[in-house]
Amino acid sequence: MVTNTLRRRAAAAALALFCAGFLSTCDFLTSDIFPSWFSYVEARVDLRSILKAQGLGDLATVEAVEFAYWNQGGIDYSKVLVFAVGNGTNKLILLDPHNLRFIYAETNSVFSRSMASTTIGFLCGKQIMSPINFSLSAAPDWSNPDRVRVFRVGIDPSGTNYSVDPNSSQQGRFEEYPNAWGTSTSSVIRDFDALAGMYNFLDAENVNGYSVLGQRDLYPYMGFASSFASSADFTSSGTVFDKTTIPIPVKTGPFRMDEGLAWLTSGGPVAFVRGNRNTNRLVRYRWGTGDFTNGTQAESVDDIPFEDTDEYRVLSFDASGTWWFVFDRRTGYLYKLRTWWR
Amino acid sequence: MKPSRPPTLASMLLISAAFLPIAEVGAQETPANTELQPLVAVVPVWTTQDAEPFATPLASALLRELAAAGFKTEARSGAQNDTDSDSALAAALSSGAKARWAAVARCEMDGRRLVWRASVYDALDGALIASDSQGAFPGLSALPLLERSAASVAREAWGQRGRVIPGEPLEYRLRFRSRNEGATVAFGTGEGGREAGIIEGGELLAPFTAFRAGEPVVVTVRQDGYWPRTSLFRPGTEDKVLELPRLMPRASRMVSLGISTTRLLGAQAEYRHFLSDDAVFLRAADSLWLQYTFTPGSIPVLHNEVRLGAGAYLFLPRDSRFRMAVMTGFSGILTLTFPGDLADKLYFDATFDAFSLSLEWHTPGTWMFFLEQRYPYSLGLDSGLLARGWVQNDGPPMILTAGVMKRW
Numbered sequence: 001m002v003t004n005t006l007r008r009r010a011a012a013a014a015l016a017l018f019c020a021g022f023l024s025t026c027d028f029l030t031s032d033i034f035p036s037w038f039s040y041v042e043a044r045v046d047l048r049s050i051l052k053a054q055g056l057g058d059l060a061t062v063e064a065v066e067f068a069y070w071n072q073g074g075i076d077y078s079k080v081l082v083f084a085v086g087n088g089t090n091k092l093i094l095l096d097p098h099n100l101r102f103i104y105a106e107t108n109s110v111f112s113r114s115m116a117s118t119t120i121g122f123l124c125g126k127q128i129m130s131p132i133n134f135s136l137s138a139a140p141d142w143s144n145p146d147r148v149r150v151f152r153v154g155i156d157p158s159g160t161n162y163s164v165d166p167n168s169s170q171q172g173r174f175e176e177y178p179n180a181w182g183t184s185t186s187s188v189i190r191d192f193d194a195l196a197g198m199y200n201f202l203d204a205e206n207v208n209g210y211s212v213l214g215q216r217d218l219y220p221y222m223g224f225a226s227s228f229a230s231s232a233d234f235t236s237s238g239t240v241f242d243k244t245t246i247p248i249p250v251k252t253g254p255f256r257m258d259e260g261l262a263w264l265t266s267g268g269p270v271a272f273v274r275g276n277r278n279t280n281r282l283v284r285y286r287w288g289t290g291d292f293t294n295g296t297q298a299e300s301v302d303d304i305p306f307e308d309t310d311e312y313r314v315l316s317f318d319a320s321g322t323w324w325f326v327f328d329r330r331t332g333y334l335y336k337l338r339t340w341w342r
Numbered sequence: 343m344k345p346s347r348p349p350t351l352a353s354m355l356l357i358s359a360a361f362l363p364i365a366e367v368g369a370q371e372t373p374a375n376t377e378l379q380p381l382v383a384v385v386p387v388w389t390t391q392d393a394e395p396f397a398t399p400l401a402s403a404l405l406r407e408l409a410a411a412g413f414k415t416e417a418r419s420g421a422q423n424d425t426d427s428d429s430a431l432a433a434a435l436s437s438g439a440k441a442r443w444a445a446v447a448r449c450e451m452d453g454r455r456l457v458w459r460a461s462v463y464d465a466l467d468g469a470l471i472a473s474d475s476q477g478a479f480p481g482l483s484a485l486p487l488l489e490r491s492a493a494s495v496a497r498e499a500w501g502q503r504g505r506v507i508p509g510e511p512l513e514y515r516l517r518f519r520s521r522n523e524g525a526t527v528a529f530g531t532g533e534g535g536r537e538a539g540i541i542e543g544g545e546l547l548a549p550f551t552a553f554r555a556g557e558p559v560v561v562t563v564r565q566d567g568y569w570p571r572t573s574l575f576r577p578g579t580e581d582k583v584l585e586l587p588r589l590m591p592r593a594s595r596m597v598s599l600g601i602s603t604t605r606l607l608g609a610q611a612e613y614r615h616f617l618s619d620d621a622v623f624l625r626a627a628d629s630l631w632l633q634y635t636f637t638p639g640s641i642p643v644l645h646n647e648v649r650l651g652a653g654a655y656l657f658l659p660r661d662s663r664f665r666m667a668v669m670t671g672f673s674g675i676l677t678l679t680f681p682g683d684l685a686d687k688l689y690f691d692a693t694f695d696a697f698s699l700s701l702e703w704h705t706p707g708t709w710m711f712f713l714e715q716r717y718p719y720s721l722g723l724d725s726g727l728l729a730r731g732w733v734q735n736d737g738p739p740m741i742l743t744a745g746v747m748k749r750w
Contacts, residue, residue, distance in 0.1 A: 032604045032633050032645075033718075033733045033741070034677065039633050039640040043683040099683040304635065311729060330729050336683075338639035 035312065036305045037326065040337040045100035047082065048332020050093065054105045056086025065325040065334065067097065067318040068117035070131045071155075077131035079103065080325075080336070081115045081122055092124045094134075100336055104134050114142070116150040119159045119179045123150050128181070140181065143167045149204035149212070151319070153231070154179075162204070162234060164212055169198040174235050186235040193242040193292075199224075205264040205319040208287050209250065210234040213264050214241065215257060222254035223262045224292065225269050242292045253290045255298040256283070263317035263324075267341050268301055270317050270324075280306045282314065284341060304340050378465055382413045382499070383439035386420030387431060389450030394422070396480065400458055400488045401447035407489075407496035408445065408462075413503075416441060424450075428461050429468060436465035443471075443499065447492075456480035460491050462499040467507045472498035509555030510579055516559070518546040520586035521706075525565035527586070531572050535562055545583070555579045565589055569620070569661040588706035590661035592619045593749035598712060600745025605631035605645075610743055614653075620660040624652050625669060641680055649673040651695055662704070669698040673718065677727060691726030693718035693733060702747070710747040715740045 032038075051060040066081040080095040090111040094103040112125030120137070121130045125145045128137050140163070142148040148165040161177040167189070176186040192199040192214060199214035202223075209227040216222050224241040226249040228234040233247040243249055257271035269285045283303040290298035306314065311330040318324065321342060326335045386401035388394040397420055409415045416439055423431065432444035442465055449458045461473035474491040478484040518527055520541045527546055528535035538548040538561070553559055555578050564570040568589035575584050596614040608631020614623040626649070633643040651671015658665050677689040698716040717740050722730025733741070 034633055034643070034645065034727055036635070038679075038727065039635055039643050041679065041684060042681050044686070099685060302637075304637070307734075331724075338641075340635065340637040340639045342638055 031305075035307060037335075037337060040340060041335050042323070042338050043098065043100045043336040044333050045095060045102070046332060047084075047327065047334040050102050050105075051084050051086060051091075051332075054084075054091055054093065056084055056089055056091060060084050060086025062315065062327050062334070064113040064115055065315040065327070066115040066117075067316070067323050067325070068115070068122050068131075069320075070117050070122070072132070078117075079122065079131065081124065082334070083111060083113055083115055083124060090125075092122075092127075092129065094122075094129075095334075100334060106134065106136065108136065110145070112145045114145060114148045114150065116152070118150060118152050118161050118181070119154070120181065137181075140175075140177070140184070143173070147201055149201065151204055151206045153206045153210075160231065162206075162210065162231065164201065164204045166199075166201040169200070169217060170196055172201055172240070176231055176235050186231070188235050188237055190238065190240050192240045194239050195242075199241075200260055202260065202262055203264045207264050207266045207319050207321075208268075211264050212240060213262055213269060215260060215262065216254070221257070222297075223257040223269065223271055224251070224253035224255075225264065225287075226251055227287065250288045251290070251292055252285060252287050253292065253298050254295060255285045255290060255300075261314060263319075265317050265319055265321035265339070267321040267339070269298075272306065272314060273303075282306050302341060377440060378436070378442040379440050380414060381416055381439075381441050382408050382443040382445050382462065383416045383418055383435045383441040384408065384445040384447065385418040385431065385435055387423050387428075387446055387448045388420070389422070389424040389448065391422065392480070393449040393451050393456065394420075396456055396458060396484060396488065397447055397449040399485055400449060400460060400492065401445075403489045403492035404445050404447050404460055404495065407492040408499065411496040411500040413443070413496075413500070420447075428459065429463060429470065432461070432463035433465070433468055436463070441465065445495070445499075451480065452477065454480070456484055458488065458491065460495045462495060464502070464505065466505075469505075471502040471505065472496075474498075506556060509557060512551075512553045512555060512577060512579070514581040515550045516548045516553070516577060517581070517583045518548065518561070518586050519544060519583045520546070520563065520588075522563065522565050522568065522586070522589050525563050525568075525586075525589065528562045528564070530560050531562050541586075553577065561586070563589060567592055571661055590663075590704060590706055591708065591749065592660075594619050596623075596710075596747050596749040598745055598747035600712070600714070600743045602629065602631075602741055602743040604741055605629060607632040607634060608645075610745070612649075620655065622652070622654045623667075624650075625671065626650055643680075644678040645675060646678075647673050647675040649695065651698075653698070653700070665702045665704055667700040667702065669695065669700065671695045671698075675726070675728075689725060689727050690723060691728045692721045692723055693728075694721065695719075708748050708750060710749065712743075712745060712747055714743040716743065717741075 062084050064083045068079050068081050070077045078097040080097050082093040084091050089107055091105055091107050092111050093105045108127050110126035116123045121128045123139055126139050128139045142165050144166050150163045152159050152161055158179055163175045164172045166172040171189055171191045173189050175184040177184050198217040200217055201214045203213040205211055209229050211227040213225045226241050228249045256273045258274040259272055261272035263270050268287050271283055273281050273283050281303040284301045285298040286301050313327050315325045315327050321339055324337050384401050384405050386397035388397040405415050405417055428446040431446050435444040443462055445462045447460050455477050457477040459475040462471055464471050472495045474494045476491055478487050525541045527538045529538050539546045556576055559575045562572045563586050568591055571589055594616045598612045600610045610629040612627035614625045616623045629647040631645050634640055651669050653667045653669030655665050655667045673693045675691040679687050696719050700712050700714045702710055702712040704710045718733045720728040720733050
């Protein structure tokens, strides 16, 4: 009798431990045959049909997506910007920021992957489109229109524009532009680091200060972010990612990132990290952690799994940390998703 | 004065055999069988001198044929012996050689005719288990006949190699105990079985039957709604109650409830209708689960999958505790999302259940436990979310479902 009771208790305890081990990881609870990010979906649109309807053909590619906030007179003119290429045509497509409904499309040969919300409209390559009447005006003549990153500081439609135009893999031109663009009010060429290291410059946003993000072009291809406290610091001299002289930016990194996919958000840099056997993840890192000098990696805040397939591609994260966008190359749908931490 | 006869081989062996314990017959005990080696000792014996040239070839043939049959053999040197019987010689030979079996190859002359006898004895009880006796002209023509005799005896002995000593007759009536109240108990199987009675109050006192201790007693138990079961007992000399195993219920229907990997926030229910009891079935199952990641930005997505298919149990008998079933079928998955800005809130996917394997543990009651492995193939409908191909997830490559089943 006593032996049977002990056996039952032992079996129950073993089962409880087994279950605890199983359930201790959130992934086991959340693993599903459907895309793991599907519970974050807020809206979707058949983007491929839109591209075909716009004459870009069946083989059109979606190059970049950007959520562009823009308000004037209490009216929200925000849009989701899509840059697509097909049939030799560069096209900027504007979608409704809520339900991704098609709004407008424009063709221009100087459109490129670089898109941003600026003081006077939506930048796409070397053109700026008015959010109100969709008219185009010239942007500065970037040396690297595919890689230039632009952001705005200040409320719409006033404010100031800032840009980082990589003129090589080792340095970029950091500039400040007035509200109406024109000539820059401040301009400096800065080396990315003191070691003449080469970087893949990825992002610049008004989050956590004046922040920039790059990926070191050397194994293990880590990501680095620097956040400058003011516009003066942003356009001051000195290196970008390893600056140790005043003014010293808040440095984040190194951190793991793969496929050149990382973005700046108010909640911290987010990077795509490839794992082994279906364990790819989107990882959010904590601002101001890591050490450039001794290589201590930045601290991870949280992460979510992201399927290891060729079908889904994360295109962008909105700087406010509210939205992110995934394109399904199999079905041609563009998904707008809520971030997992807000 | 007749010269004193030299001590025969048998006599010498018999003397040494006197030191061996006498075999105790009965029950499952065998006479000093732990001391006997599993081999056959072979000895040629001739009654008269002119029969000697044939005794050795007969013994050699016996050695060859017994070895070819599968026995381990040991040759012993022969001698003339016209006094001791073959059984006595065999007993002495076995005890001397510590052999389980003893083979005597005896030849003698009956007038001008050669007569031989090849015999094999079991040392457990001294029983003759194989023999052949023939006669022929004492010439070369007899040799093939000797070979044939040896082959016949070897075959017969090999067939008896597993025999046990018949036990003592049982002096009591067999008593059975069973949890299947009202079950019918019979000795034997099929039409030739003899009814022993019905279980009442959990027990049955069978009529007296002349069984022997240690001998197999085949018992068949039957009851409506259950699969019959045949058991084998070897009752000993001691009167003990024989426990009959519980019968396995027959099922024409089953329901189950389970939980699956990739769907832990949900459950699966299934109904099986058997076309042949506990063998072939049709199944309908429904899984309902929430997709939710327990993070601030996650809004639950509701999935519901309906599966239809067929299956069959394989390999193991219907009353086995452990059973395996393979299944196939199709399923449709409805997905419902809730965000207001999502234009399409309803999605439909279809899969082909190419292969499902269910491992089950059946208790003698109505409850069972199962673990199902499933490998669905998505058809990649435009109305759905899954791509065409084998369904994948972050965990194992198949969907595992575990749960309980109830049958009736």
